[in-house]
Every structure is written in structure tokens, then in C-alpha cells.
Amino acid sequence: MQLSIDKTLVKDLMVENHYNRYKQMGSGVIQALKNNTCEGNDFLGWMNLPSHISNDELNRIQEVADKLRSNSDAVVVIGIGGSYLGARAVIESQLNPFANKGTEIIYAGHHLSPGYLTELASHLEGKKWSVVVISKSGTTTEPAIAFRFLRQKLTEQFGENSSKDRIVAITDEKKGALRQLVEAEGLPSFIIPDNVGGRFSVFTPVGLLPIAIAGFDIKALIVGAVEMEKNVWSENDENLALEYAAIRNALNQNGFGIEVLANYHHKFHYISEWWKQLYGESEGKDGKGIFPASVDLTTDLHSMGQYLQDGKRNIFETVIQFDNTQLKAETIQEDSENLDKLNYLAGKDLSFVNANALEGTMLAHRTGGVPNIKLRIANDDMKSIGGLLQFFMAACGISGLMLQVNPFNQPGVEDYKRNMFALLQKPGFEQEGEELQQLKKNLGF
Numbered sequence: 001m002q003l004s005i006d007k008t009l010v011k012d013l014m015v016e017n018h019y020n021r022y023k024q025m026g027s028g029v030i031q032a033l034k035n036n037t038c039e040g041n042d043f044l045g046w047m048n049l050p051s052h053i054s055n056d057e058l059n060r061i062q063e064v065a066d067k068l069r070s071n072s073d074a075v076v077v078i079g080i081g082g083s084y085l086g087a088r089a090v091i092e093s094q095l096n097p098f099a100n101k102g103t104e105i106i107y108a109g110h111h112l113s114p115g116y117l118t119e120l121a122s123h124l125e126g127k128k129w130s131v132v133v134i135s136k137s138g139t140t141t142e143p144a145i146a147f148r149f150l151r152q153k154l155t156e157q158f159g160e161n162s163s164k165d166r167i168v169a170i171t172d173e174k175k176g177a178l179r180q181l182v183e184a185e186g187l188p189s190f191i192i193p194d195n196v197g198g199r200f201s202v203f204t205p206v207g208l209l210p211i212a213i214a215g216f217d218i219k220a221l222i223v224g225a226v227e228m229e230k231n232v233w234s235e236n237d238e239n240l241a242l243e244y245a246a247i248r249n250a251l252n253q254n255g256f257g258i259e260v261l262a263n264y265h266h267k268f269h270y271i272s273e274w275w276k277q278l279y280g281e282s283e284g285k286d287g288k289g290i291f292p293a294s295v296d297l298t299t300d301l302h303s304m305g306q307y308l309q310d311g312k313r314n315i316f317e318t319v320i321q322f323d324n325t326q327l328k329a330e331t332i333q334e335d336s337e338n339l340d341k342l343n344y345l346a347g348k349d350l351s352f353v354n355a356n357a358l359e360g361t362m363l364a365h366r367t368g369g370v371p372n373i374k375l376r377i378a379n380d381d382m383k384s385i386g387g388l389l390q391f392f393m394a395a396c397g398i399s400g401l402m403l404q405v406n407p408f409n410q411p412g413v414e415d416y417k418r419n420m421f422a423l424l425q426k427p428g429f430e431q432e433g434e435e436l437q438q439l440k441k442n443l444g445f
């Protein structure tokens, strides 16, 4: 198996009975997921997606990706939340940040910060570039604004007809403004299945197309996910997703309501960003949920380390450790003067130093009262990443149902949108506008 869970540094901070109760609850939860009888059962299409993707579908994604790679120096991937983070997480987990080869992947439509599109447009000037626009609902404001802007730029640069060869849309089969636009303009498109929510969509074209454009092996990613799929839906003691879900729920019940995902790998920042969205949006509802946070280590030991060691004791950590990586570790050389006093490390490589930092930090934090779960992953290659993502999604579904929330909706995300539309005076939001003005008066805001 590509992954294992070590709970040695959790045990005596977790009430054994709570853990056992969640483990027992797990088989019922897994059956409810498999039989489509749980809450949110209209959004379970992701559960067995990896084993159901056909080679034809993967080949079509690869073909479109190859075409964009061949005609573009840069591809702008437009999307937000679940329509953005999965692709970025996988791409950045493999990308050499210093290499300047191949098609550059740029992200847009993931915020509203005013200067970004202007700076992006000037970066694209003189380049051959294309756009992949991703929105399941097809109505999300951030990507819609970015797409309108970039489509106009494409038309200015390449002309009305040729610019259409430089756009691929990924959206719902029937619903939404983006689908209407795709049909009206005759743009190439892929479908996001109705029963797969945004944050569970990394193994649909939402994740796979950008990953293939970036030049990474989507078939290997799927192989890893398929292997993990077998484990996470099994109803035996080997089920890793159930184990992780039970530990985190038992810790939560014991007052550890914040989970910090810790990585010691410079390419894993966006895996954590994806994970935070997955767990935050799935579990944070009805006044419940484990708050997901993350740190990149050892970097953040010099910013968040003090709090982790010594702050309020409501945190547990989940630490990712690799058995092997694709990274080439530098060896520290002997220095005859030894002014920096580092000769005690001469002959050792950086993976040795990093591994000891991990172990030392886990022990220190545990001594400071922070339970530490260790997730051991076989490698950081595409296959292992595929397995890891499938593991986290399955564990998230199981854990959310253990918490007795519907992990597959996101009603809370609508509230900011309603207020923003009211303030922007979007037609149809007049009533909300008046209510908001009244609320502002009442709050003195």
C-alpha cells in the first residue's frame, strides 16, 4: 500500500473508547456511502470515479492537452475553489519551480484583487497563449469576470475565429451561463458530472486537463487512485480512510478541534491548500467541524512553531512523511575552516537533516501536548499523489458523516455571494440590498 498511518504519538491524548466508537460507526457510514443512503447522496459520483474513467476519456483529455501544449507558450487556467485547487495541488507537487521549460500554467479567476488581470495581460503580451475555463455552476463571479476579460484579449490578439481554438471550457452538461456561451460560440468543452461536487472533482477533466497540459502523467495519477479506491471502500480493519476519520473525530471529541496538516516538502503547499478546502467546506457546518489549517515546515517553525509548541492546547497535527521522493538531495560538504560549525553534518544529505527535523519536531510538539498523526506515503510521484488524494476525499466523506453533517453541500458559501451581489446591485437582488442597508444601520457598520 502507498500509505500508512502511525498513531503512536496520539494514543494517550485520545480516549480509546471514543476512537473505538468511531471505528465501529465507520462500517455503517461506509455502507451508507456505498448504498447511496447517506445525506448528500446525490453527490457521490466521485467515490469510484478513478476505476470508472475509460481509456478513451483519458486519451481525449490527453489529445486536447497536447494540442494546447503544441500551440501555446502559456495556458491560463481559470477557476476557483474546487474548480482550481485540485489541479494546482497536483501540478505544483511535481513542478520544478526553477525550470523554465514547456507550457507555463498560469491561474486566474481565483480572486478579485484588482491589479492581477492587468499584470497578467502584460505578461501574456507577445506570447502564444490559451485559456481553460472551469466552472461547474457556470455562474461564479470570479472566473466569469476573468474569462470575459481574457476572451476579449484572445480575440484582440488572434482574431474571432482563431481565438476559439484557444479556449476549452469545463462545465455542467446543461446548466449555467458558461454552458450557454459554449453552445452559442461552438467552443470545445468537457463535462463535470452532475453528481461530483467541485472539491471532489480532481479526477474529472477539472483536474486532469490542466495536469495533462502541465505535462504530467494523468494515467499514473489514476492508477494510484484506483489502488487506493479498493482500500478506502473496504469494510475491514485495513481501511485507511476509516482509521484517519476515526482518529480525528476522537481527538475532536477530546477538545482538539483544530487540525494542522504539516508537510516537510517544498512542493506540497498546494496539496495542503486543496486539503483545507476539502475538509473546511465539507465539515464546517451546523456549528460543527474540525478547523483545517496547515504549515509548510520547517519554514513555519519560525513563524507558527511557538504557537504549536506552547499555545492553546486545542490543536492536533497530521504530519506527512515520505519513504522515498523524486527530490535529489544535496550532500553537505566538509569545510576546512568550519566557521559555520556545520562540519558535524559533513557527508550527510538534506533528506537526512529534514527527516531528523521532522522527528524532533513531532516529539517536541507531542511533549507540548499536541497529538501527532503520521501519514507515511511511499513516494511523491504521480501514482502516490493519486492515492493520497483519493484517500483524503474518502476520509473526508466518512469523517463528515461521523460528525453528522452533510459533507457534500456548501450552503454557507452562498451568504457572501448574496451580500456581494446585493452591494453590486445585481438585477434580482434589490430586496437583499435593502435588507443589507438595514443590517448595516443596525450594526453601525
Ligand code: PA5
Pocket: 080, 081, 082, 083, 134, 135, 136, 137, 138, 139, 140, 143, 197, 198, 199, 200, 281, 410, 413
Ligand atoms: O467545492 C465546491 O463546490 C466549491 O468550492 C466550488 O468548486 C467553487 O465555489 C467554484 O464553483 P464553480 O465551479 O461552480 O465555479
